[in-house]
Amino acid sequence: MTKSLDLKLAEIRANPSTRTFILADAKDADMAFGIRATGPRHYLSSRGAHAAQFSPEVWTREEFGYRNLPEFLDIIREVTRQAVVDIMLMSASVNEQLTIKEGLFRDSPVTPAVRANDTTDVWAVRHGRYLGQPSHPFRSATIDHIQCGRAECDRSTEDFPGANLGLYSITFVNDLEQDLATLQAFKEFRLEAERKGFRYFLEVFDPNVDSGIPPEKLGEFINDHIVRSLAGVTEAGRPLFLKIAYHGPRLMEELAQYDPNLVVGILGGSAGTTYDAFKLIHDAQKYGARVALFGRKINHAEHQLAFIEMLRLITDGRLTPEEAVRAYHDILGKLKIPPKRTLEEDLQLTDQSMSYDSDSRRRTILTPARPAGAPARAEGPANDASQAPTSAREAEPAGTAAPSWPVRPDGTPDFEAMTPAQRLAYHQDRLRRQFG
Numbered sequence: 512m513t514k515s516l517d518l519k520l521a522e523i524r525a526n527p528s529t530r531t532f533i534l535a536d537a538k539d540a541d542m543a544f545g546i547r548a549t550g551p552r553h554y555l556s557s558r559g560a561h562a563a564q565f566s567p568e569v570w571t572r573e574e575f576g577y578r579n580l581p582e583f584l585d586i587i588r589e590v591t592r593q594a595v596v597d598i599m600l601m602s603a604s605v606n607e608q609l610t611i612k613e614g615l616f617r618d619s620p621v622t623p624a625v626r627a628n629d630t631t632d633v634w635a636v637r638h639g640r641y642l643g644q645p646s647h648p649f650r651s652a653t654i655d656h657i658q659c660g661r662a663e664c665d666r667s668t669e670d671f672p673g674a675n676l677g678l679y680s681i682t683f684v685n686d687l688e689q690d691l692a693t694l695q696a697f698k699e700f701r702l703e704a705e706r707k708g709f710r711y712f713l714e715v716f717d718p719n720v721d722s723g724i725p726p727e728k729l730g731e732f733i734n735d736h737i738v739r740s741l742a743g744v745t746e747a748g749r750p751l752f753l754k755i756a757y758h759g760p761r762l763m764e765e766l767a768q769y770d771p772n773l774v775v776g777i778l779g780g781s782a783g784t785t786y787d788a789f790k791l792i793h794d795a796q797k798y799g800a801r802v803a804l805f806g807r808k809i810n811h812a813e814h815q816l817a818f819i820e821m822l823r824l825i826t827d828g829r830l831t832p833e834e835a836v837r838a839y840h841d842i843l844g845k846l847k848i849p850p851k852r853t854l855e856e857d858l859q860l861t862d863q864s865m866s867y868d869s870d871s872r873r874r875t876i877l878t879p880a881r882p883a884g885a886p887a888r889a890e891g892p893a894n895d896a897s898q899a900p901t902s903a904r905e906a907e908p909a910g911t912a913a914p915s916w917p918v919r920p921d922g923t924p925d926f927e928a929m930t931p932a933q934r935l936a937y938h939q940d941r942l943r944r945q946f947g
Contacts, residue, residue, distance in 0.1 A: 515620040516597045516676075520751060520774065523801050527771050532796055532826035533752070535598035536819065537779070537806030538587050539626040539678070541580075542602045542651065543633040549578035550810040554848075556585035584609065586815060591621050593816050595823050600624045600678055600804065603652035611660045611672045625657045627677030627700065627711060630693075632719040645689045645720050646682035648696035654709045669708055677704075678754070678804075680714035683736050685722035694740060701748040712802075713737075713750035714778065730758030734766045741773075752776050752802050757791060760798040767799025776802025782811040785818075785839055785857045789832035793825050813850055817842045833858065834935040 522531045540548035552560075552573075561581040565571065578586075587609060591599055599621050601609065606625045609615040616623045632646035655664045658671040681697055683690050704711055715737055717729050724732050733755060741749060752774035757763060767775045777795045779788065788808040795803065805822070812818035821835040830838060840854045850857065916937045917928035924937050 512618050514622045516622040523774055530828060533802040534596045534822055535600055535804040536590055536596045536809050537600045537804050539600045539602050540806055542626050542629045543635045545636050547577055549583035551576055552578050554813060554815055555582055556589040558585045591615055591619055594620050595819050596621060598622050598624050602626060603656050606674050607660045610674055622676055623674040624676040624678060625652060625674045627652055627679045630680055630682060632682050645684045648693050654703055654707050675710060677711045678714055679711045682716040682719055684718045684720055685724060705748045711750055712752045712754060714754040717756050730762035734762060754778050754804050757795045763798040763800060774801050776800055776804060779805035779808040782807045783861055784859055785836050787861055789825055789835045790860055792822055793832045796826055813843055813848050
């Protein structure tokens, strides 16, 4: 089956002004957090809980708090079958189970991907002190194990049972010896990937230790390093796209406009409020990002499928971030899922660091979202929901009551004629039916 990732990359490169957007669910945290990687058990897939053995004198299953691996795999299967994300990023061991053994992605538009290296700045184990030391390059997974699950693949064919896409991460810390070692390891990976026909995207973290660079200048440091590091790399060895921290509009536009063939994506950072996530993806797209990879923001959501649906509606231009938060809470209410925050609290924008360690985030409330029904600030055609295409699945089913929003003669919603309040009402109604 043709993968949505390939179609969208072709569209982005052919039409730089397109609002086509690539979404990735980063379910690779077992290469960073260990036991905590699977996330809290407040959300399970529709298959529910898996049996686990816990001694009652020690704790109950509910007290333990984290999903076990079978529960985590069920969520990956469920998100993949939803087919809203374009990439599912996993560890090599999860890729072996779901991609190679089960063939989960064989008839799916979703592309499987694997974290190809696990540098020391993602070793976020409990009581460890690795995160406070300069990042060192390291790879647990090999390209062959990602592609076919063994030390050496049969290379008489280019059709591998595993993933043929990986995430490679680098961290510059503004230290000559450390950064030189990082780039040397990256060079070795690139050359091997080119020889073995392995595609990758490049994650560039902010320094994980004090680099001597003022926080407001970090984006310039990262942008220059990206351009400088890839200037000596020909097309055969270049990444499909980038994954970086969002440093604001000016620095996103600076990088995005530099080279139209360099597709820029953002990483999600720590979980934060729902509005943090929705505002981040909206603003990053507005200023040039064409990809978002969200890990903890999805994995810690009260309802992952609904959360992902909201991300897609925002990038499609059908909901504003504020409308999406309200629609998301409406779905939680319909499903009788208690939200972690009240709607008012979840509409707060907070300041978060982009460290891989979720415990290091700064939680300072900055800005509330605009009130419901307030006019949105004009943001140009790229953010005008009236330009979003309609589809057959959006038409009102026969026999339903007259909708409270404008419709065309064929019964499909007329986004061009909708007010923001009517657009929100339409999507709330559609999502209630979808998830209810």
